[in-house]
Amino acid sequence: MLGEYPISGRGAAEIAASVERAVGAGELEPGQLLPPMRELATRLGVNPNTVAAAYRTLRERGVIETAGRRGSRIRSKPATTGRERLHVDVPAGVRDLSDGNPDPALLPPLAPALAGAAEAGDREPVLYGAEAVEPELARIARAALDADGVPAGPLAVLSGSLDAIERVLAAHLKPGDGVAVEDPGWGRTLDLVPALGLRTVPVGVDDEGPRADDLRRALESGARALIVTDRAHNPTGAAVSAPRARALSAVLRNHPQTLLIEDDHGHGIVDLPLHPLAGVTHHWAFVRSAAKAYGPDLRLAVLTGDSVTVDRVRGRQRLGPGWVSRLLQRALVRLWTDGAVDGPAVAAAYRTRRTLLIDALAERGVPAHGRSGMNVWVPVPDETAAVARLLHAGWAVSPGARFRLNAPPAIRVTISTLRAEEVDPLADAVAKAVGTVPVRTYV
Numbered sequence: 001m002l003g004e005y006p007i008s009g010r011g012a013a014e015i016a017a018s019v020e021r022a023v024g025a026g027e028l029e030p031g032q033l034l035p036p037m038r039e040l041a042t043r044l045g046v047n048p049n050t051v052a053a054a055y056r057t058l059r060e061r062g063v064i065e066t067a068g069r070r071g072s073r074i075r076s077k078p079a080t081t082g083r084e085r086l087h088v089d090v091p092a093g094v095r096d097l098s099d100g101n102p103d104p105a106l107l108p109p110l111a112p113a114l115a116g117a118a119e120a121g122d123r124e125p126v127l128y129g130a131e132a133v134e135p136e137l138a139r140i141a142r143a144a145l146d147a148d149g150v151p152a153g154p155l156a157v158l159s160g161s162l163d164a165i166e167r168v169l170a171a172h173l174k175p176g177d178g179v180a181v182e183d184p185g186w187g188r189t190l191d192l193v194p195a196l197g198l199r200t201v202p203v204g205v206d207d208e209g210p211r212a213d214d215l216r217r218a219l220e221s222g223a224r225a226l227i228v229t230d231r232a233h234n235p236t237g238a239a240v241s242a243p244r245a246r247a248l249s250a251v252l253r254n255h256p257q258t259l260l261i262e263d264d265h266g267h268g269i270v271d272l273p274l275h276p277l278a279g280v281t282h283h284w285a286f287v288r289s290a291a292k293a294y295g296p297d298l299r300l301a302v303l304t305g306d307s308v309t310v311d312r313v314r315g316r317q318r319l320g321p322g323w324v325s326r327l328l329q330r331a332l333v334r335l336w337t338d339g340a341v342d343g344p345a346v347a348a349a350y351r352t353r354r355t356l357l358i359d360a361l362a363e364r365g366v367p368a369h370g371r372s373g374m375n376v377w378v379p380v381p382d383e384t385a386a387v388a389r390l391l392h393a394g395w396a397v398s399p400g401a402r403f404r405l406n407a408p409p410a411i412r413v414t415i416s417t418l419r420a421e422e423v424d425p426l427a428d429a430v431a432k433a434v435g436t437v438p439v440r441t442y443v
Contacts, residue, residue, distance in 0.1 A: 005035060010046055012053035019058055023074060034064065034072045060175040062194020088387060090396040095422070098398040100234065102269070102374060103416040106349060107295045108340035110331065117330035126326040132314065133157050134329035140336055141288070141302045144267075150286050151279035153304040156314050157324045161265050161289040162188055164303045164313075165227060166196070168285040171312035172259045173198055178223035182210055184377070184404040186234045186263075189227060198225075202405040205233065207371050209240035212247035219251065225259035226252070230274055232266025232292065232373025235403045235412040237354065239266075239372040245275035252280040259309075260284040265301075268293030270372040271347035283309050290332055292374070293341050300328055350374055353415040360427035366434055374416040380434050383409040389433035395426055 006022040009015035022028040034040070037055060041048040055072055058064040066072045090096045138155050146152070158164040169179065175197030181189060183202035193200045201223040203214040210228060219226075228248075231239040240248070252258055260281045264274065269292050278284045285305035290298050303313065317323070335341065354370040361368045361378065370376040377400075380386040387399050390411075400410035411430075418426070 005040075007035075007040065007044070009044070009054075010050075012050050012057060015040075015044070015046075015051060015054035016057040016063075019054070020063055023063060028074050030074050032074045034074070036071060057175075057197075060197040060199075062197075062199070088391060088396045088398065091391075094391060094394050094396050095426075096396045097414050097418065097426075098396045098412070100375065100398070100412075100414050101296065101416060102292050103349070106341075106346050106416075107293075108335055110295060110298070110335075113331040113334040113338070113340065114327075116334050117327050120330055121327050128322075130323075130326070132317070132323035134326050134333060136333045137302075137329045140333065142304075145286070145288070145302075145304060148274040148276065150274075150276050150304065151284075153286075154307055154310040154314075156303045156310055156317065157329060158287075158301050158303055158313075158317070159299040159321070159324055160291060161263050161287050161301050162192060163299075164285070164287040164301050165189065165261055165263065166192055167313045167316060168259070168261050168303075168305070168309060169193070169196055169198065169225065171309060171316065172283060173224060177225070178218070178221070180210075180215060180218040180223040180226040181405075182227070182229060182233065184235055184400065184407045184410070185227075186229065187402040190403070190405065200405060202407075204407070205236055205238050207236070207238050207369055208244040209233070209238050210244075210248060212244070212251050215248060216251045216254075219255045219258060224257070225261065227261045227263065228277065230262055230264045230266070230276065231270045231272055234265075234373065235375050235398070235400070235410075236377040237370035237373045237375055239270065239272045240275050240277075242273075242275050245277060249277055249280045252277065256281050257283075262286045263289075265289040265292055266373050268341060268343045269346050269350060269374070271344060271351060272372050278305075282306065285309050285313075293343065293346065294332065294335055298328065298332065300324055300332055350416065353418045356420060356423045357413065357415055357418065357427065360423050361430060364427055364431035366427070366431050370415070374414055376413045376415055377410055378413060378430060378434070379408060379410045381409065383411065386411055386430075386433040390429055393429040393433070395429050 006027040008018045037051040038048050041051045064072050065075050088098050133155055178199040178201045179193045180201045180203045182205045201218045203218050204211045258281045260277060262278055267288050278286045283306050285303060287301050287303050289301040354376055357376050358368045358370055368376050368378045383399050390397055398412040
């Protein structure tokens with residue numbers, strides 16, 4: 001161990017790993033300065049080139065940042081810390097609106113579909129060498145994609161949206177490459193990108209999706225990929241509009257080598273039309289998950305894209321898990337064909353809950369966002385204070401730091417289970433926490 005620094009190792013990989021372990025354990029804190037490379041090499045008894053290689057690996061993984069002569073320091077949000085640590089511990093008796101989960105009452109029962117799939121599996125077992133994609137699932141999924149204007153392409157089935165996004169990124173990019181990500185955006189994506197050794201390049205988001213000018217700057221600065229949430233954006237509820245889709249497509253046409261990944265995890269719970277960008281660039285992928293409409297534990301997402309991308313993803317999948325259980329695929333087919341989820345009714349329920357809260361906040365002088373999905377995004381002057389005040393008032397919400405890079409402070413309120421009678425008391429508590437208007441009293 002190196003004096004005041006919990007750094008050890010003889011090789012570059014060992015040194016980098018010891019720094020990551022120390023960050024994860026809290027022994028090296030965000031912003032802490034690391035020793036100069038030559039000094040560390042001397043104290044460890046290794047060649048300076050070995051330390052330089054270790055620091056380069058840590059930079060590529062998003063653990064440290066280097067500012068020339070000012071040295072290297074632990075990033076303010078290193079990849080190894082994980083954004084899921086930025087959450088609220090919800091005490092007993094506090095209403096939890098922080099978890100980002102769908103309303104269990106709007107999810108379909110899985111037992112009949114799983115039992116039917118199991119019976120089919122007993123009659124026709126899936127063995128090694130079988131097709132990775134259930135034929136009926138491919139047929140239904142492709143028809144739905146065609147109806148939404150997603151270009152034709154081969155299909156793969158992955159274990160959820162994040163699994164698909166990770167595999168597509170790994171299929172095309174190398175450590176150090178830049179990825180344009182929404183800011184604010186999905187916390188797991190913001191963790192995944194640096195965990196793969198890639199650089200996050202933030203792109204601002206408004207109610208209509210990523211801003212075209214921000215995307216242009218990101219691509220001109222060297223970003224090689226773009227991840228876009230088409231609808232039910234987490235955390236802001238943004239949905240890509242037709243005018244925004246045209247503007248983004250125009251930018252992408254000038255950068256045809258960009259790897260485009262679209263995440264349509266909101267399919268089945270939103271009532272806004274899809275405006276896909278797919279097909280504008282040479283390499284693209286479109287991911288559609290079943291988690292929000294049919295249940296988070298149904299780990300299944302359909303992926304389509306250009307033939308090269310899908311072939312690379314399938315090939316790597318064959319070398320790892322092989323395939324996503326055909327039992328689960330058949331269960332999802334049964335849920336689809338039985339009409340187990342009334343999509344318009346689910347979308348209407350979430351829309352009503354969002355609108356009630358947004359309107360109530362507006363009456364109290366608090367702006368909020370939420371065009372689609374299960375969340376409302378509320379800008380605040382002081383995130384920590386707002387979360388603490390709301391918790392004291394009996395409401396747990398998620399701090400915006402989980403979801404942002406350079407975006408201003410905010411809180412995320414999950415409205416999926418919000419009841420009508422809770423809207424006014426919650427809006428009063430938010431207004432008081434933000435400090436805009438006094439609490440209203442009811443008699």
